[in-house]
Amino acid sequence: MSSDFVVFFGFSVILGYFVFWSCLRLGLRWGFYPKRIREFYDDQWKAHVPLSGGLGFLLIGLLLYLRFRHPALLIALLSGLVGLVDDVTKTLRHGHGMKARYKVFLLVLVSLCFFSFGFGATRVAWSFIVLLATTSATNFTDGADGLLGSVLVPVFLVLPQSGVTGALLGSLISYLFFNASPARLFMGDTGSLFFGGFLASFMLLRGQEWWLILLCLIGVIEVASVVMQVIYFRLTGGKRIFRMTPIHHHFQKLGWSDPRIVSLFTGIEAVASAFCWVGWNWPW
Template sequence: MALGILFSWFLTAVWIGLMKSLGLGKKVRRDGPQTHLAKEGTPSMGGVAFLLAAFLAYLLGEKDGLVGLWLLALGFALLGLVDDLGGSASRPLRAREKLALQALMALVFALWAVRQVAYTPWPILDVFLIAFAVVGAANAFNFTDGLDGLLASVTAILLLPFYPYPFAQTLLGAVLGFLWHNAPKAKVFMGDTGSQALGAAVAGLFVLTGKLWLLPLAAIVPVLEVLSVVAQVLYFRRTGRRLLRMSPLHHHFELSGWEEAKVVFRFALLTALATVIAFRGGMP
C-alpha cells in the first residue's frame, strides 16, 4: 500500500506536468453546472498514472490469486482511454459500441471467474450475473466521477474491507496517492480511463472473494448515481419534465445548494455507512 501511495503520488504529479506541457485538458460540458466551467483545461486521464502505480506496486509486493483482475482493469482502462480521446477523434466511440466491448470483456472475465466461485447452481447464470455486475459497476462508477475527489473517496472506502489482499492494498494506495492531487480543488481528473477500470476492478474483487451480493449495498452511491440517470431519462420521456434538477445525482444536490465539497464528504460518509452495514450486518 505504501508503494502504491508513493508511486501514484509521484506518477500523477508527472502526468499533470505532461498534460500541461502538451496543452491537453478536460473539456467541460456546457449543459452541466455552470460552476464547473472554471475546471475547463484541468488535466485528465489521470487513471493512466494511478493504475500504472498500482500495477508496479503489485509487481514488487506479495501476490494473491487475483491476478486476473489486472487484465480486467486493463481492458476497461483501455476502453476508457478511447472514450477520453474520443473528443479529438474523427468518429468517437458510440454508446452501443462501448457497451458491446464492455460486455465482451466482462463475459471473458465471467467465464474465468465461474471456475473459482459460484453464486447459483447454474454456471451459465453465474456467467451472466457476473458479467452484468462488472458492466454495471463500470458504468455506475463512470457516472459517479463528476466531482473533485468523489469517486476516489468512494472507491477507497469500498476497498478497505479487502485490505488483506495485495491487489486491494496496491489499488487502495494508488487511489489515495491520486486523491492527493484530485481533492478539491482538483489538479487532475481520472477520466473514463480511471473510472471504468475502477468500477470493473472493484466489481471483480467482490466477485472473486464471494461477496458479490454485498456490492449493491456497499456501492450504494454508484448505484444511486446510475439509477438517477435512468429515472431522469424515463421520466423526461414520459412527461417532458425533469424529475431531478440535473443527473447524475451529485449534480442535483449541487444545484440544490450544496457545495461541491459537501456533496463529496456526505457521499463518502454514506458509502462508509453502507459498507459497514454490508460487511458487518447482523454481527455484534
C-alpha cells in the same frame, strides 16, 4: 491488520504521488483535456483540467498485476483501457466521446476473460451484467472534485486486506492530493472503469457480487437518479425530478460546494461499507 496491506499501502501512497504528479505534467503538455464540458454554473474552468489521472491507475494496476497476478486486476486493466479509448475520443476535436454501444461491446469482450477463470457461459453472461452495472456506477459517480476517489476509500478499507487492496487504497489517497477541490487532475473514464472493473470482478470471484448493491451504494444512487430522471422525463413530456443528474449535479445546481457534496456522499458510503464489513465478519 495485514502487514502486506500496510506495506503496500504506504509504498503506493509515496509512489502514487510521483506517478500522478507525472500524469498531471504530461496531461498539461499533451493538452489531454475534454473538449466538451456540461453547461452549468462555474464548470467551464474544468475544461483545462487534464484527464490523464487514469493513466496513473493503469500503471499502478499493471505493476500490481505483474507482482500478484490477481485476476481482478486483469479485468480492471482491460476495463481501464476501454475507458482510455473513451477519454481519448473526448480530447479530439468534437469531443463527443465513444458511443455507448461501442463501450458496451468492448465490455462484452472484457467479460469473455471470465471464461479463463473457470466460469461457465451463464456465469460469464451474468458477469458482464455485473461489470456493466458496476463500471456505470463508478463512471456516473466521477463528476465532482474528489467525489469518486473519496467514496472509494471506505470501500477499500472494508475489503479483505491484502497487498492489492492496500496498494489500490494508497493510490487513491495519493490521487486525492491532485483531485480534491479545486481539482488539478481527473481520472477520467480510464480510472472510473478501472475501479469499476476491479470491484465487479473481485466480488464475482468471491461469489459475493450481490453485496455490490450495498458496497457501492453511492454509485447505485447515482445510476438510479439517472434512470428515474429519464423515465419521468419521457412519461411527463419533459418534466424533471432533479435539476440535473447524476444526483451530485442536482446538489451542485442547488449551490452546494463540491467539498460539501463529497463529505455527505462519503459519509453515506462509509456507513454502507461498515454494514458490509459487519455482514462479512459477523459470526452468523
